[in-house]
Amino acid sequence: MAARIIAGNWKMNGLAAALPEVAWIADAARDMTCVETVIAPPVTLLPRVAGHAGITPAAQDCHAADAGAHTGDLSAPMLAEAGARAVILGHSERRANHAESDVQVAGKVRAAWGAGLRTILCIGETEAQYRGGRTVEVLARQLAASLPEGATPANTIVAYEPVWAIGTGITPREDEIERVHRALRDRLASRFAQGGEISLLYGGSVSAENAASIFALQNVDGALVGGASLTAGKFVPIMNALAEKGAYA
Numbered sequence: 001m002a003a004r005i006i007a008g009n010w011k012m013n014g015l016a017a018a019l020p021e022v023a024w025i026a027d028a029a030r031d032m033t034c035v036e037t038v039i040a041p042p043v044t045l046l047p048r049v050a051g052h053a054g055i056t057p058a059a060q061d062c063h064a065a066d067a068g069a070h071t072g073d074l075s076a077p078m079l080a081e082a083g084a085r086a087v088i089l090g091h092s093e094r095r096a097n098h099a100e101s102d103v104q105v106a107g108k109v110r111a112a113w114g115a116g117l118r119t120i121l122c123i124g125e126t127e128a129q130y131r132g133g134r135t136v137e138v139l140a141r142q143l144a145a146s147l148p149e150g151a152t153p154a155n156t157i158v159a160y161e162p163v164w165a166i167g168t169g170i171t172p173r174e175d176e177i178e179r180v181h182r183a184l185r186d187r188l189a190s191r192f193a194q195g196g197e198i199s200l201l202y203g204g205s206v207s208a209e210n211a212a213s214i215f216a217l218q219n220v221d222g223a224l225v226g227g228a229s230l231t232a233g234k235f236v237p238i239m240n241a242l243a244e245k246g247a248y249a
């Protein structure tokens with residue numbers, strides 16, 4: 001069975017004043033034995049997030065090279081040294097704002113694995129692709145091109161994030177999420193020896209209100225949460241909803 005994982009992506013949010021939220025999230029996480037809690041803060045807070053037992057600290061990007069003349073970038077070994085144990089790669093905001101291609105994302109995945117970081121690989125279709133009925137086709141292409149050979153449940157988590165659902169308060173219908181996750185599970189299982197056990201997260205406007213119904217869907221092993229992960233008050237109820245699923249799965 002794939003591991004249950006709840007991941008919070010803080011994006012470019014969070015100064016030191018937000019650290020009490022991490023402490024409260026960690027308190028709740030330590031009580032949840034069947035769920036892994038990941039927090040991806042801005043890199044400035046990474047070492048301090050890494051100081052909390054119960055939380056897997058993650059970065060939000062890395063360079064494909066281990067070192068070199070790349071002003072402003074951070075390598076996977078640097079992030080690992082700063083306390084990261086995982087890294088989000090291929091997020092649609094990186095793909096859109098920094099023109100990251102699938103090939104570049106695959107290079108970053110290899111670098112992350114080389115530094116011992118688990119990859120949370122994000123894939124997702126645009127609204128136009130969704131409306132054109134091309135969701136599964138687009139995701140299959142992204143998955144094939146941005147996830148290199150060698151993916152295992154230990155080094156990879158896949159997050160399905162429809163671009164049009166991120167930060168909008170809109171989510172796909174439940175049957176659509178279930179259909180997509182089934183397709184992703186099948187593709188991973190047919191490509192990698194243990195691919196069927198790679199955790200599949202849903203991301204895009206997950207909230208305390210909709211988490212339980214999303215987590216009840218087949219092949220949804222957790223969520224990648226943006227806005228609602230910034231405070232313990234909003235994030236802990238989502239963590240609890242996933243723990244409920246873990247209890248009866």
Ligand SMILES: O=C[C@H](O)COP(=O)(O)O
Binds near residue numbers: 161203204227
């Ligand atoms: O990485 C997280 C996603 O982009 C989802 O963000 P959101 O929960 O604010 O919609």
